[in-house]
Amino acid sequence: xxxxxxxxxxxLGESLKDYLENNGIxxxxxxxxxxxEEALSLSEFDVIVLDLILKYSKGEDILRNxxxxxxxxxxxxxxxxxxxxxxxxxxxLGADDYIVKPFDPKELLLRIKALSKRVHLPDKxxxxxxxxxxxxxxxxxxxxxxxxxxxxxxxxxxLIKNRGKVVSNENILNYVWHDKAVGDExxxxxxxxxxxxxxxxxxxxxxxxxxxxN
Numbered sequence: 001x002x003x004x005x006x007x008x009x010x011x012l013g014e015s016l017k018d019y020l021e022n023n024g025i026x027x028x029x030x031x032x033x034x035x036x037e038e039a040l041s042l043s044e045f046d047v048i049v050l051d052l053i054l055k056y057s058k059g060e061d062i063l064r065n066x067x068x069x070x071x072x073x074x075x076x077x078x079x080x081x082x083x084x085x086x087x088x089x090x091x092x093l094g095a096d097d098y099i100v101k102p103f104d105p106k107e108l109l110l111r112i113k114a115l116s117k118r119v120h121l122p123d124k125x126x127x128x129x130x131x132x133x134x135x136x137x138x139x140x141x142x143x144x145x146x147x148x149x150x151x152x153x154x155x156x157x158x159l160i161k162n163r164g165k166v167v168s169n170e171n172i173l174n175y176v177w178h179d180k181a182v183g184d185e186x187x188x189x190x191x192x193x194x195x196x197x198x199x200x201x202x203x204x205x206x207x208x209x210x211x212x213x214n
Contacts, residue, residue: 001116001157002175004045005029006036006062007078008055016049019105024137025112026154033057044175045073046116049108052079052090060089067094074115078108125160127213128199132160139197146197151176155190159203159213168210 003020007013008031017029030039033054048066052059063075074096079086082100090098097111117123123135131140137153139146148156154176158167169184177186191211195203204212 001046001112002026002028002043003047003049003112004039004043005049005078006033006054006059007031007049007051008033009051016105016108020109020112023109025109033062036062040071042174044171047112048073048075049078049112050075050095052077052081052086060093063090063093063095076108076111076115078103127202130198132156134160141197148197152190152193155187156194159194159211163213166206166210166212172210 001024003025005013005016005020005027007016007029010031013029013031017027020027028039028043028045030036033056050059050062054062059077059079063077066073066075075094076097076099077090077095078099078101080101087098096115099108099111124131124133126132129142130146132138133140134157137148139148139153139156155172158172158175169187172187173182176190191203191205202214204214206212
């Protein structure tokens with residue numbers, strides 16, 4: 001799972017990023033909302049955590065703009081504003097959840113996990129003789145655990161998330177290697193690794209277009 005945090009408080013932003021990553025969630029934190037468009041263009045996110053009180057913009061305006069651009073990603077508002085009116089405004093603009101500062105980071109983690117489940121995937125799926133526990137990031141083949149690297153897991157998760165659709169190399173690169181420059185041959189190597197685990201024909205290659213998980 002990948003989460004984007006938009007928070008200009010340096011201490012809070014860094015501490016939340018560390019906490020989420022220590023709990024198995026990949027996290028991108030930006031402390032300047034002017035970098036939001038760039039962050040969204042470079043990667044896909046499962047949940048966006050948005051502060052309302054920012055240096056250059058109102059969080060409400062950012063929320064409105066994201067929904068106007070048809071961004072479907074669940075958005076969790078994180079703010080010191082605690083009035084019913086503030087909450088009403090945000091929910092009417094398309095927020096999915098709302099947490100008031102100060103809060104226990106464990107609560108934020110639980111809310112993020114709940115949001116990701118609401119619109120995405122079940123806890124476990126089966127592909128032939130392979131059972132994949134998405135919640136705990138465990139892969140079982142014939143009942144025995146198969147160890148995957150973090151990169152291989154992220155690629156598998158992205159294919160599952162888009163199951164039945166052809167995903168381009170560019171989108172795979174953005175999601176799995178969003179902060180690194182790698183070539184298509186690297187994708188092919190990891191696809192080959194996943195094909196050794198999944199049933200034959202599970203991952204289909206579309207030359208010049210990308211890959212599809214059946």
